[in-house]
Amino acid sequence: MSSLIGLLKRCHFAFLSPPVPSVDAEAGPPLKFGILGAAAIAPAALITPAKSHADVVVFAVAARDIKRAEEYAKKYGIPKYYGGTTGYQELLDDPEIDCIYNPLPNGLHYEWTMKALAAGKHVLLEKPSGDTAEETRRMFDLAESKGLVLLEAFHYRFHPAIQRAKAILDSGELGAIKSIYASLAFPRGIIGGDNDIRVKYDLGGGAMMDCGCYPLSCLRYLTSSSPSAVLSATAIRYPKDPRIDTGTTATLTFPPSTPDSPPIEATLRCDFSVPPRLGFIPRWPDITARVTCERGSVELFNFVMPVIYHSITVCPEGGAVRTEKAYSFPKESERKGEDWWSTYRYQLEAFVDKVRGRTPHMWLDRDDAVANMEWIEKIYDASGLGSRPQSEFTLPDTE
Ligand SMILES: NC(=O)C1=CN([C@@H]2O[C@H](COP(=O)(O)OP(=O)(O)OC[C@H]3O[C@@H](n4cnc5c(N)ncnc54)[C@H](OP(=O)(O)O)[C@@H]3O)[C@@H](O)[C@H]2O)C=CC1
Ligand SMILES: O=C1OC[C@@H](O)[C@H](O)[C@H]1O
Numbered sequence: 001m002s003s004l005i006g007l008l009k010r011c012h013f014a015f016l017s018p019p020v021p022s023v024d025a026e027a028g029p030p031l032k033f034g035i036l037g038a039a040a041i042a043p044a045a046l047i048t049p050a051k052s053h054a055d056v057v058v059f060a061v062a063a064r065d066i067k068r069a070e071e072y073a074k075k076y077g078i079p080k081y082y083g084g085t086t087g088y089q090e091l092l093d094d095p096e097i098d099c100i101y102n103p104l105p106n107g108l109h110y111e112w113t114m115k116a117l118a119a120g121k122h123v124l125l126e127k128p129s130g131d132t133a134e135e136t137r138r139m140f141d142l143a144e145s146k147g148l149v150l151l152e153a154f155h156y157r158f159h160p161a162i163q164r165a166k167a168i169l170d171s172g173e174l175g176a177i178k179s180i181y182a183s184l185a186f187p188r189g190i191i192g193g194d195n196d197i198r199v200k201y202d203l204g205g206g207a208m209m210d211c212g213c214y215p216l217s218c219l220r221y222l223t224s225s226s227p228s229a230v231l232s233a234t235a236i237r238y239p240k241d242p243r244i245d246t247g248t249t250a251t252l253t254f255p256p257s258t259p260d261s262p263p264i265e266a267t268l269r270c271d272f273s274v275p276p277r278l279g280f281i282p283r284w285p286d287i288t289a290r291v292t293c294e295r296g297s298v299e300l301f302n303f304v305m306p307v308i309y310h311s312i313t314v315c316p317e318g319g320a321v322r323t324e325k326a327y328s329f330p331k332e333s334e335r336k337g338e339d340w341w342s343t344y345r346y347q348l349e350a351f352v353d354k355v356r357g358r359t360p361h362m363w364l365d366r367d368d369a370v371a372n373m374e375w376i377e378k379i380y381d382a383s384g385l386g387s388r389p390q391s392e393f394t395l396p397d398t399e
Helices: 002-016 042-051 066-076 088-094 106-118 133-146 160-171 206-222 342-353 366-383
Strands: 031-036 056-063 082-083 099-102 122-125 150-153 179-186 230-238 243-254 264-272 286-293 296-301 310-314 322-324
Touching: 002 042, 031 042, 031 088, 042 056, 042 066, 042 099, 042 342, 056 066, 056 088, 066 082, 082 088, 082 322, 088 106, 099 106, 099 322, 106 122, 106 133, 122 342, 133 150, 133 366, 150 366, 160 206, 160 286, 160 296, 160 310, 179 206, 179 243, 206 230, 206 243, 206 366, 230 366, 243 310, 243 366
Parallel strands: 031 056, 031 099, 056 082, 099 122, 122 150, 179 264
Antiparallel strands: 179 286, 230 243, 243 264, 286 296, 296 310, 310 322
């Protein structure tokens, strides 16, 4: 019962009504964020987390349709909105705005991140960072040349749960990693629909892009490396457009985790449309990272949305099985956070720290973002679907 109450409390504060910090009269003006597009993810990923961050104000939103922008701004208490064909650019040109949140479809990440950086704004960029690794390289080149912060929003990495799982692996308690499995798979009907950006090839759709980027990133994080090869990749093709995968399963190898151990065998699974068992029994989402080591195993259930509920099950060979939870960091680590902080709230803390010149508790850098895109492309190559189309956009003064 107490764990159910805990879950409800965490969800309430994380996604509905977070505690609002008191105003610090000494503090300077907060960072002003603008949102590109009236996107479905923005309330969870930025608007609500911002309410509990004293140094953040969601100041403006732009949508292609001004009415939609106005309604969205009103609904979420955003003071300013832009709309129409010039709305996105007007938002970027607003001199009051410091940071841009880019939750546009994947195929538009590159163009609008380049434009945002060119306008001198820091960018929190939704995952996956672009359609190709080349796009990702170019975005980071521009950010670096302008001294701006650019972060691929792999929010799960900022949460204590995944960091605890990695710390267990890194501690050596279980020995070298032998094999690893990571999955983000949803039952049919939760995500998608024929008009969803996820099934639009020209917008960078596909399950490997949308969901698969997480287990890939997770495999890379937990093994502290990138794959050495894709052994196999099988895509379930979307009947209405066979260039789109609604699910992909890939087997990969990773370099050995210790000098005298063999290469790691890895399996990645992603799916946004898992059919019901026997055609009618609904399935649970599979949001798991499972690692088998020389002397035991560790499994993190729900590495993507751990604030709702997660469990870290450690099975040391010959020892007692234990289950850990990590909703916040241990007190002695002096890291910021509360049990109800979502992955997005932890991420926002880090992003603001970086913009303010402080050292964030966790960061994902250029190499990480580029490597993830490279291996997404390699998995698509191996499944026969090929990369999503690279943007044809060129920024007038920089290319
Ligand atoms: N971090 C996370 O947990 C999640 C991240 N994401 C990522 O966020 C991004 C957006 O996802 P989501 O919010 O679900 O998507 P939505 O479809 O809700 O939002 C995308 C936005 O893009 C704008 N847009 C601009 N051009 C187009 C176009 N040609 N077709 C469609 N939309 C267009 C729309 O804005 P307008 O209002 O101007 O019409 C729309 O609001 C993706 O990159 C996705 O991978 C998604 C879900 C979860
Ligand atoms: O980023 C995401 O996280 C969870 C999924 O629901 C979603 O499709 C994806 O875009």
